[in-house]
Amino acid sequence: MTKLRFPQGLPTRQQVLDFIAQSDEPAGKREMAKAFGLKGTEKIALKALLKDMADEGLIDGNRSAFHAMGGVPKVTVLRIVEIDEGEPIAVPDSWQPDDASPPPRIRVIEPRGKVRDRTAALRTGDRVLARTEEAGKGWIAHPMKKLQGGEEQMMGVVELDATGKGWLAPVDKRVRNAVPISDLGGAEKGQLVLAEPNGRSPRAGMKVVAVLGDPLAPRAFSLIAIHKHGIPFVFPEGAVTQAELAAKLPLSEDTREDLRHLPIVAIDPADARDHDDAIWAEPDGEGGFKALVAIADVSFYVRPGSETDREARKRGNSVYFPDRVVPMLPEVLSADVCSLKSGADRAAMACHLTIDSSGHIKNWRFTRAIVRIAEVIAYEEAQRRIDETGGHHSPTPSSEEEGEQKIKAPSSSEERGHPSIAPSSLEEGVGGGGGAVNISVLQNLWSAWKLLEKARHARDPLNLDLPERRVVLNSEGKIAEIAIRERLDAHRVVEDFMIAANVAAAKALEAKVAPVVYRIHEPPSREKLTALKDYLATFDKKLSLGQVITPSLFNRMLKDIADEAEKALIMEAVLRSQTQAYYGPRNAGHFGLALGSYAHFTSPIRRYSDLLVHRALVDAYGLEQPRPKADLPATSGLSDRDRADLARVSEALSNAERRAMEAERDTIDRYVAAWLSGKVGEVFDTRVTGVQKFGLFATIIGLGGDGLVPISTLGAERFNYDEKAQRLIGELSGEEFVMGQILKLRLAEANPLTGALKFEPVDVAEGVQRIERRGGARTDHKARRQGQFTAGKRGRPSNIRHQGRKK
Template identity: 40%
Template structure:
């Protein structure tokens, strides 16, 4: 009997069910869930397939089986397909299938971590102009669960402005005096540029070029559209990433005019907190200061040993009004982007560095939350206020820490006992609450590139992690939780910061990996951050500590913005929203507006139109966040590649940062940049990819290379514009625990790998 999915053949399914001879297959159920994500609860599935009585019990068992196999995940009462793409994301259309349908890939994708980007088959677009090849779209994605063909289908929500057919490259002058463009992307062809088409550009300039003609033989010709600057300037490298990722970096005139016309906020509708000694604690080189903190003992005798913590955040909503030019540009940018040599801000400096910067001794409007904690770090109440404040001191992290450690200066000395010690006392209490919450504790040191005056790499450092950093981080986390709790209690729509639990498929992959190290991971119950911390504790100080940290990190889902609350797995929090940085994140601005509306703190809150677009806005700002991360990472790669271009044939200490079927990605710890070692260059042995062990191993020797291994490599090729480096492996392969394999000869005589002796759960792909 042919099975049909509800929506296309529901009457037939009902007739079959009435006869008692129809139960949907697992494939039917998976397809239904993929195509109907908003109606994917157990009741909706049963209704769609007309299942009653014993059939509903059968359905419950089938759904549990699908979850155990890693083919479904359950979020509250809704079932969904696990996968690598967020539910709403930005895609680039690159081709058509044999039926003429559009095929797309995610706009931002880390191949070294996740392998090849998944393919999305787009459904027909019904509103406005139809998208075409080369377009970027915002789309809702649904996993197909098919072994062949596209991994996802997608429904287009919005088509972005069509990309200009321009090539980014560097103008080179040849020996014969002619000019050519060396493209930034290696897949693009060089172009010949005539002298009349230079548009003022000179050799060594970074330029945008459009192709004007193609030749049957030889290189195509082009003309310079605009000169972006000299490649020798210190900001040229980040400019490559800005243009390659289409990051808006020049504010339109109407946005700048609107920012300049803004008048400082007044006391109207605000509480006067100017005498409260709030202080800012930021990096020493920070240009804007958008958060201030204060703490004091709770005078309530019923809360002995408790503290009151206050966090004040710049009131950006007072200046950036929904629907204004400033607002439209902020949403377009989504967030500020931080490069080693510059910052591309979300808001003009008039707003971010002036009116909304909580400068010492200057009156500034703010949104503040006052939180009361018990002596064991449990929050018992909080309240939000719209205030006028005056920062008592501008402090840097090392400066504040030095004062607590006994080395005060002219600024910290007078406020040590009245301001700083109460802050540290409060942090000690909040730390108790954090420890009882058991958030995920990954050891991931953050590197920072220091540049010379000419913009080249000086060195890469790992800044010391101070208690001052942890204090501000924990205060901000608690403020974010309070914002989400308040808005949820008021039944106010908002944008959550969500971090879903690892999918069952990723859990199974982690389980297989740990088995190769002789470690076990319980099945059945949902994993918690505390269980992950237990895994990390087992390898603390061991040789494979870095490896296990890296694999646990890659097991985690990607944090995104969403109007639906899925909780924050990594922080082990039920509800969480970004509230503390509206200067640099649009999500925080939405949360501020939602608080203003729900608490009736002014007329400049969230609008009904914004509430209706929260899913679209969440998808956009999640995409701009991934875009920023990719651009920042690529800029580091280009800076380091340019710095090392004179050191070809030199040897380096490296760490394996990615393992794929085609080779190894290695990172130079000294510089924090990645390069590639093709599998074909690893030696005479025939290497196989072991997904469970995150390793490549030789079929003859059984030895190989594994994720996080420390190795010695030789630099053999550098492409500075692309930020690409190719290395040669100098270290010998090593025995791999749990990767012993046996082989037999196939009929063709080729050596074939047999299944590992250790049993593995073969889940459906």
């Protein structure tokens, strides 16, 4: 064997690690001293160096830098490649094996407690120096230090100045200045790109690593959000193949309840492609109703441990943009086999409910069933049919009319264990899904909803009726209009049926002491309530913090306000005081809905939390189906890992939900800015929605789209910020700007790439700074010739301030 030669003299840390890695025998201080030709005091220095390296974790007491399994150094730089259920997964940042084997996937264990609170959570792309250790047949790592570089990846649009130099105009509205590009990587002017630092030096510039295309093309705004927030949007081939295999699973009529004879209807948005839920109700003859909520049986097709399941866990939920949907499940499942389409036999998880005359749920029962949806109806169409009947009169006598005969349903259906069927339903002949259902089917639903609504009013959940923006696109993918989403009774009907089923699912699992992924909404914190109290005081309204804070307390406060503008302001303030809802295995109730136990059960096609609740019901109530003959996991209940610990996956799902909400909001902001970009210079009626020491936030009334009014545009005088009252006050004039104030403002900037809007007062006083157009400094000057060279503007760049001499 050829003996390796090493440089003579005291080795560096890296040379020590290289020697240990290449040594065929245990490498101690004696062997190193011999290899590097050390004598006398150099041996003492080597001993000190090895001690320091051991203290730093670079080597262990045996002077070994690599694990017995080989390949992964005990201390190395890792790159985070994905977040799996809240746990970062990493690979070695520098991986060059002799056998071209793929890099090992290493589970990164982030610190807990106070240490975790002081450090930001790791994200995809981050680089860390970490200690690694063997764990079974794999590795785990403990971060020592987060390194620069991973979080510096930036998305933006390529711009060229007059000299031909490339600049990156960031799409993040928080970054105002363009960044120089040192390596275009084949990108052209105007293209949307991903770039990262080209070196450690601040002067190294950015290097383009991916060209994403035209930033203003149809569907580009959602693509920006997808990349910015790291949302997975391409299914691995294995997940799609397995989904196609699962889609062919036959339904067992022997182990499923047959509900195909019921005229169940799905009421959904007109453009919906995936139908999670469908509903049915009929009078029970005692003033109440028997109801059914049928939910797509996704757990039958997406089994724990499968590749499809792993991808769904990673996504956490579907993400809905104005121009696309990023589904949680492959299309063969989400838009076809799992979707409750009319006239087709579908697997469903059925929630049978008994609603009494006061609207309370007295009994519930869960089964796996086969259903055939009678009709899929758009919300607007269902509302139109009900309105045409002149209302939704109950087809049964009211509970007060005790002397009148009650309607008794046929007993044959009850004997088969099915909810009984109203005579009108039997006469329809809609079991095969042909044509519109009889109007009595919808009337029964509306009448049952009236009882549920009565119970809702009795518990008095938080009622914040805030407008929601809806971006409407034309066939070319361009904005047709930005409208406020209409709220119909049809929406409320479906919503209250879903809430009832969600409560039943949580209580059914509690009855079996089974694991539950609760949907938790905690009461407002003391800090937020104190801020709300101070804000309400500016309206001469009181909020006593000594009383029990309930949703009805806020509702009564809002009900007493006659002025609609003031009510909208206080409604927004109450909303800001609320905590963020989340998923967790320990019940803390749902403050907003005024419910003690609540879980998400009704949307397993688009929410993984609902899928976990379905699996828990399968285990708790013995609803497992025959083992599939196909090459798929045998069971459809909870996995052993989830049964033992739901906290980790619940936290990951909460994070995925927040990620989706931010991405959807960012995309809508970009569409609104794009729509308004042709209206720059126009004057709008706006309402102040936020006051900060640097300016105001205002939204266009009737449209939405928050924009900044910089404090520098408000006047030549100094403005003082009153944080408690949330207002700006002019020192000389005493002019005030407060939350809720109606102002006429001129739109000064609308940037579709960032979604940023900026306003300024209609009459800008003399000497007051007007809004500077974003990124204009880099192209303002014209290149000029100096001899045979092209010279740019002389002097210090305009975006760099003189710092003065340091003392």
